Amino acid sequence: MIKRLIGASALAAGLCGTPALAEELRFTVWTGSEAHLSMLNGIAASYTEKNPDVTVRFETIPFADYVQKITLQLAGGNPPDLGWLLESSAPTFVDAAVLADVSETLKSTEGYDFDDLSQGAMGLWQDGDAVYGVPFSTSPFIVYYNASLYDAAGLEHPDALAAKGEWTWERLKQDAAALADAEAGVWGFQSVDGQGYGGRAVHTLIPMVRSHGGDAWADGTCGWASDEAVEAVSLYHDMIFKDHSAVPPGEQGDFFTGNAALTVTQLSRVSKLKDAAFDWGIAPLPSGPAGEASVIGQAAIVAFAQGKQTDLAADFMAHMTSAENVAIMAEFFPPARNSVLEGEAFLTSNAAVSPEQMKIVANGIANGAVAPGHVAYPQIESAMRPKFDALWKPDADVKAVLEDVCAAIEPLL
Structure with a gap:
């Protein structure tokens, strides 16, 4: 369905995914939480410090409308550069070829340590050597x-x-x-x-x-x-x-x-x-x-292949899912990085949640299975x-x- 919706419109718009020198990255999310957005904007600000000509704008789309609106943006030739995507949608979007392969950027970024990402958590987001997303939240219910x-x-x-x-x-x-x-x-x-x-x-x-x-x-x-x-x-x-x-x-x-x-x-x-x-x-x-x-809900950061600046989007994804920033996001989003999940920092990452309670979350990840998904x-x-x-x-x-x-x-x- 997604493939049919976007095909003709994307070609007509001439969006080939070649990187441009745009100064703003559009990033869609489904959270409206002030705490979440403050954290995300802090990570974006740290990227702008290193790349003064680039800013990141987070756009909130209500959860119930998220997939439909992203699909319509793709069909209309106005896709975001990056976004969140649920595990249930992963097979559909990968099959429709609307996600950018970011493997080269992630594996070549100095200090990224791609092998630190849990292979179990990455299962839905890889196809052979191609990488179409990085989970920022592997969160048990x-x-x-x-x-x-x-x-x-x-x-x-x-x-x-x-x-x-x-x-x-x-x-x-x-x-x-x-x-x-x-x-x-x-x-x-x-x-x-x-x-x-x-x-x-x-x-x-x-x-x-x-x-x-x-x-x-x-x-x-x-x-x-x-x-x-x-x-x-x-x-x-x-x-x-x-x-x-x-x-x-x-x-x-x-x-x-x-x-x-x-x-x-x-x-x-x-x-x-x-x-x-x-x-x-x-x-x-x-x-x-x-x-x-235990049932795990998973969400990943993806870059859209039809975006106007895919190289820049992939670079920001590498920044956002580095060990340092994953540790920051772990306050709310249980990570896919083994070094963070297994470290003491994860158990103490949220002041409102005791280490004993965080162990419940960690055990849920270790013993859980992802919620149902399908192409x-x-x-x-x-x-x-x-x-x-x-x-x-x-x-x-x-x-x-x-x-x-x-x-x-x-x-x-």
């Missing part, structure tokens, strides 16, 4: 919990339960029901980024599904309708419509403002807790009948979303809905 609510209810904290091997999805479901308080406007559980019924449905469901022994798809076969997946999704459906503990469709229950007791998300969201009026903690994902199943992911996601919509009703037949999901996406797999 983790549980955030409101410790003040847990203490008031006299419940044991999730991280303490995890240390004893007692932190399960059934226990999370039980806790969420006990902590929900309709009169106080507090829900038990909020989906990933509050978007579990839309753009984050897969990221909300897949940790549960994998811990039950299922998966979204594998080897061209859909797994959503398996017995394991049906059991896992039914658990979440019960939280919404039987326990009334999970924030339902159409309602607001933001963990970060104290209106939900539990949520699943990633380390970068800790910036939203800077002024939290409650105590909080983090824990690993719960285990299920099939054991622990046809945009089409698959478009096909899944209206089918998933049928789940979010009290009388939904979970198995029948998931069978419809598989029927819709199997031709694309």
Whole structure:
């Protein structure tokens, strides 16, 4: 789809990717966090110190619209020079040949140490000798919990339960029901980024599904309708419509403002807790009948092949993903560099997160598997979303809905 959209427009615009002497690099991101942007602008400023004629402008595109808007910019002949890209989109963009091969720049930059990049983390972003991106965040999904609510209810904290091997999805479901308080406007559980019924449905469901022994798809076969997946999704459906503990469709229950007791998300969201009026903690994902199943969300920095200054973009990528700057970004984004991930500096990189809590993040990376991706992911996601919509009703037949999901996406797999 992306290949078809951009082909004619790019040729008409004459964007061959040859480097130009432009003074500004456009860099698209999906964060609007002041803490994130301040950090990114600091890294850009350090590049400008060495290259006074070059500045970097970060452009925020909302997460839900990100891939679509980048695709339209490519089609319109107005691509950014660099951008962030999720793991789910990597196969699509690599296959469409819209990403620049930055291998020569990275491997020839003095002091870069390309071999320090984790080969496991680089898997989606390499094709033979070609390198199409460098992960800046290899971040496991983790549980955030409101410790003040847990203490008031006299419940044991999730991280303490995890240390004893007692932190399960059934226990999370039980806790969420006990902590929900309709009169106080507090829900038990909020989906990933509050978007579990839309753009984050897969990221909300897949940790549960994998811990039950299922998966979204594998080897061209859909797994959503398996017995394991049906059991896992039914658990979440019960939280919404039987326990009334999970924030339902159409309602607001933001963990970060104290209106939900539990949520699943990633380390970068800790910036939203800077002024939290409650105590909080983090824990690993719960285990299920099939054991622990850490899920990793990954995002990489890429340079777009149709950009007007690809050489300069690749040079900035080398600067941004150097060991020094990766260590800076590790405050919010768990790194792909072994030397940073394994060092003491990572465990103490964020003042708001204790070394013990950062070990939870590190263990999630070491033992996790990347969230589902596919070369046809945009089409698959478009096909899944209206089918998933049928789940979010009290009388939904979970198995029948998931069978419809598989029927819709199997031709694309």
